[in-house]
Amino acid sequence: MFSLKHNQLLFWGLLLLSITATETSAKRLITAGGTITEITYALGAGEQIVAVDQSSTYPLAATKLPMIGYYRDLAAEGVLSQNADLLLALEGAGRASVLEQIKRVGVDVKVFDKPQSVDELYQLVDEIAEVLDRQTQAKALKQQIAQSLPEQQKLGGNAVFLLSVGSRGLVAAGRETVPNLLFEYLGINNIANGQNGYKTLGREALLTADPDFIVAASHSVASIGGKQAFCQQPALALVPAAKECRLLVIDGLKVLGMTTRLAEAIAELDQYARLARTGSTNSNE
Numbered sequence: 001m002f003s004l005k006h007n008q009l010l011f012w013g014l015l016l017l018s019i020t021a022t023e024t025s026a027k028r029l030i031t032a033g034g035t036i037t038e039i040t041y042a043l044g045a046g047e048q049i050v051a052v053d054q055s056s057t058y059p060l061a062a063t064k065l066p067m068i069g070y071y072r073d074l075a076a077e078g079v080l081s082q083n084a085d086l087l088l089a090l091e092g093a094g095r096a097s098v099l100e101q102i103k104r105v106g107v108d109v110k111v112f113d114k115p116q117s118v119d120e121l122y123q124l125v126d127e128i129a130e131v132l133d134r135q136t137q138a139k140a141l142k143q144q145i146a147q148s149l150p151e152q153q154k155l156g157g158n159a160v161f162l163l164s165v166g167s168r169g170l171v172a173a174g175r176e177t178v179p180n181l182l183f184e185y186l187g188i189n190n191i192a193n194g195q196n197g198y199k200t201l202g203r204e205a206l207l208t209a210d211p212d213f214i215v216a217a218s219h220s221v222a223s224i225g226g227k228q229a230f231c232q233q234p235a236l237a238l239v240p241a242a243k244e245c246r247l248l249v250i251d252g253l254k255v256l257g258m259t260t261r262l263a264e265a266i267a268e269l270d271q272y273a274r275l276a277r278t279g280s281t282n283s284n285e
């Protein structure tokens with residue numbers, strides 16, 4: 001009798017755990033921040049995502065989902081209209097009052113720190129996996145990322161990442177940014193590493209530093225009219241790298257966000273830096 005009762009209790013206990021796990025895995029998700037979206041898909045939870053923000057440009061499936069605006073300027077109405085259970089957001093997403101309003105309606109909100117290093121990327125993968133109950137997938141994903149990363153290099157030379165080249169001046173990536181991490185990984189000197197984050201860079205400073213080449217995000221280049229239009233901006237006048245249009249254009253999410261495609265960004269920069277040494281940099285369009 002005791003054995004039968006014990007087995008029945010065990011059965012119902014396991015059934016309850018199974019139902020709970022199913023409910024957790026079936027949650028409707030909104031991801032705000034391209035890095036969050038990309039990791040969520042890489043963990044195999046893409047089918048749970050019902051909407052994303054405008055920075056979520058990868059994978060292709062994400063671009064076909066409803067958009068809730070840009071993650072830094074979230075509106076409660078856009079999030080709540082999707083009837084989601086959980087909002088996964090990157091640090092800096094929305095105003096605190098907006099996130100609190102979303103919580104009060106019953107949507108669970110998880111905000112994650114923005115990764116600035118490989119170790120922090122692994123940590124973010126683990127944190128998202130814990131929320132989604134995908135720890136096994138997280139272990140495999142971290143192994144995949146680690147195995148894809150090449151050995152660090154000491155290529156030398158100077159380069160700069162320009163976030164903006166418009167009428168308001170030049171904005172370059174300094175320390176504690178993904179572009180700087182890419183430069184450091186390959187041993188390339190970032191001429192803007194005397195500052196933290198994305199800050200204004202004077203034209204004189206750029207001329208004096210004379211970078212071997214310039215790096216920019218694809219969406220920034222496209223918004224100006226393409227590679228040649230970018231290089232011909234008045235703010236870059238007289239800069240040899242711009243006059244010869246030695247410009248590497250990288251997918252915006254890969255170069256601005258610490259994503260699962262980090263190895264791809266490193267490889268693109270590595271290849272272009274080596275080509276820059278030989279003057280054969282016209283292949284990057």
